[in-house]
Amino acid sequence: MLIQSITATNFRKYQQLSIKDLPTQGVITVSGLNESGKSSIGEAICFALFGRTFNLTGTAVTKLIRWESDAASVSLTLSNQQGVSYTIERSIDSKGNSDASLTQAKGEKVIAKGTVDTDKAIHDLLGYTFNTFTDSFYLVARDLSNPDPDSNSIKQMAGIGEYSKISDELTEATTLNQQSIDELTPTVNKHHQALDTLNIDETLLPELVDAREVIALESEQKHELNGELAELSSTYKEQQKQFKRTRNGWRFFNTLTWILVPLMLVAWGIWLLFNFFPQQVAALSQNPEIAPHLEKVNDGVNQWGFQVTMGLVLLTSLILFFKWRSESKNDSQLADAEALSNTLKVSHEHSQHSLDGLVTARLRQTLRGKIQPQSALSSPPQNDNQRLLKLTAECKDFSADDTELDNTVQRLRDTLDQQQRELGQLSEPLEAQIDTEKDHSDKAGVIRSALRGVQTEIDDNQKQIDTQQTGVQLLQRASDALITDFNASITSRTEKTMPLFTDNRYKQIKISKDLSVHVYSDEKMDWIDFDEVSSGTQRQILLAVRIAMSEQLAGNTDNQKQFIFLDEPFTYFDQERTKSSLAALPKINDTTCQVWIVAQEFPEGSHYDKHIHCPETGNHILSA
Known part of the structure; x- marks a missing residue:
């Protein structure tokens, strides 16, 4: 201009x-x-x-x-x-x-x-x-x-005014991003400190919940088994009597079977002989010793042979039916005996479930103080082990002694009942600990959510810083080339004026x-x-x-x-x-x-x- x-x-x-x-x-x-x-x-x-x-x-x-x-x-x-x-x-x-x-x-x-x-x-x-x-x-x-x-x-x-302007804007933006990071960093540290204070063990809450479910299931099973044991003795006695009666009936019908079957076969043979084999009967009548009796037999067969034979068939069939029915009833009663035996066996097995097998070692240390050291749950009784094994086998064929069974079942019920009460004693502190851990977990979740938000903001700022710094570096490279050209141009332009001045x-x-x-x-x-x-x-x-x-x-x-x-x-x-x-x-x-x-x-x-x-x-x- x-x-x-x-x-x-x-x-x-x-x-x-x-x-x-x-x-x-x-x-x-x-x-x-x-x-x-x-x-x-x-x-x-x-x-x-x-x-x-x-x-x-x-x-x-x-x-x-x-x-x-x-x-x-x-x-x-x-x-x-x-x-x-x-x-x-x-x-x-x-x-x-x-x-x-x-x-x-x-x-x-x-x-x-x-x-x-x-x-x-x-x-x-x-x-x-x-x-x-x-x-x-x-x-x-x-x-x-x-x-x-x-x-x-x-x-x-030098021709880098726009480059410098953009570079300054990027640098200013980087400064603002870094300020944001610096402002957010104490918040991140505060959240981390809060998490450290809570001292959350991520595996403890699932472990506690699993333990609660295991204890609740074990308590329910002991309760159900105790109820079954309450009726086991009376049921056993009643079924034992029925089994004995059924067994005696089977023996009676079995004896009759051994008697009637031969008689039926003989009657059938005589009737068949006189009705279908006359030549053989004629041959026998030639014998002077047999002939007098044979005539009487022939008269009897002709008059009553068929009726007697059919009567024996019907009677034998009826006896065989009652024998089969007795056998079926016996089998059913033995199946019931097997169920009673299994109940006794399962109840005994559950009575041997100790605290060690129900919860982890870490929780055992926490829960042991809630029950007695020598309690039925900490140290299940071993006195009736052999007797229970014997009774379990004898129950299968109703050969167990009633009195011995009554006494053993009562002791087993007492054990299960005591263990159930002790499991109930563990539920309350376990629930309290679960509530505490849930509260800590909820607080930690809120803190982590806030931490993720802050960390995301920091990461976004850092990404912007990285991008801006890359932009500044690229602009600097371009500016350096222009500065070099500018310096060379100024040096060249002063060659006329400087000697003069x-x-x-x-x-x-x-x-x-x-x-x-x-x-x-x-x-x-x-x-x-x-x-x-x-x-x-x-x-x-x-x-x-x-x-x-x-x-x-x-x-x-x-x-x-x-x-x-x-x-x-x-x-x-x-x-x-x-x-x-x-x-x-x-x-x-x-x-x-x-x-x-x-x-x-x-x-x-x-x-x-x-x-x-x-x-x-x-x-x-x-x-x-």
Whole structure:
């Protein structure tokens, strides 16, 4: 951007300021005594562009208003390389109220109104901020310093402004994520400490529940067996009597069977002989000894043979039926005896179930104190073991003694009853322990749920940090390449100006990655640190660097033609070097082609394309 004109009203010392007909390429010199308003021209440019100056910002900007005036205004007209003109108008009153507008000169097209919209539009038009402007195109009097690698202006000049902005945003986000992690970490530690205080054993509650179920089942089985044993003796006696009666009946019918079956067979044989074998009967009748009896037998067979034979068949069949029925009843009674024997056997086996077999070793240590050491559950009685084994076998065929069975069953019932009571005594403390563990488990569940939520949040923050750090690293790699190119570009651009400003004593500089400056000394034939040269020479070198960086920034922001305002740049220059610098500045490059130079005076015969002489203190109007 090139300045075409600048006008101001009641700005600083000026009641009226009007500078027009400015050359688009060349040197514009501004001279005058102290307090003549030389620097006010640069401040007017700053105020028009950014609504502030190098030293005044915020509410202090009202100090720009000329004394005894209520408001100040500035109008600045700029043009780009295509020749399109823009006019910026900005004003401020003594109460701090400000206004601004940006207008495209051709057709008086209003681009923006109001300070907020105008500031944004100016930034879009220029491509840089106030800080970048004062680090490049606008040199404040006595403001020359070594480039700061962390400066946003330097980053914008190097073409990494957007990279740096994104990197800063990622770094800031990483800081916020890390702060979140740091804030959440005590909560995680608190939850872990709470879990440690609860000292939850994940296996204990399932173990307790299993033990409760086992004890409840064992108690129920003992109760059922005790009820069965209560009827076992009487049932055994009754079934034993029935078995004996049935057995005696079977013996009776068995005896009759042995008698009737032969008789039936003989009767059948005689009847068959006389009815179906007459020849054999005739042969027998030839025997004189048998013949008399045979006749009687024949008469009896003919008269009663069939009836008697059939009667014997029916009687024998009936006896066989009753015998079979007795045998079936015997088998059924023996099956009942087997069931009684099994009841006795199972009851005996359950009476031998000790606490050791019901619960785990850990729970035994907890529950042993709830029952007596020599109780029926801790140490099941062994006195009736052999007797019970014998009775179990004898019960199967009803051969057990009634009295012995009664006494043994009663002792077995007493054992089961005592064991059942002891199991009941264990249930209460077991339930209490289960309730305690459930309460602890519920509390632990709430804590773990909260812990998972916090840990998930921490993990999410950590993932974001990892992603952001990767992004910063990638941006840093890209920035490093651009910084290297920037340093090489600045080094190359200073080769024209530095010999001019240093009277050919120093011709080359080298800028490292961290923007530290080294100067090549022909006298020492080596690179020397920037701090090794005199302060005056440092200022001369930095002026060359400033012009080179301005050219670089103009290229980065697509400003192919750019003004540069240098306030007192030749403080440490002698008159000859000042004259030669003024003559050479417009020819250094084609970009920073409009060069404003401010000084109290210039050597006689100095080159300039336009000269502005600021009036003495009493004159408040400048027109040039």
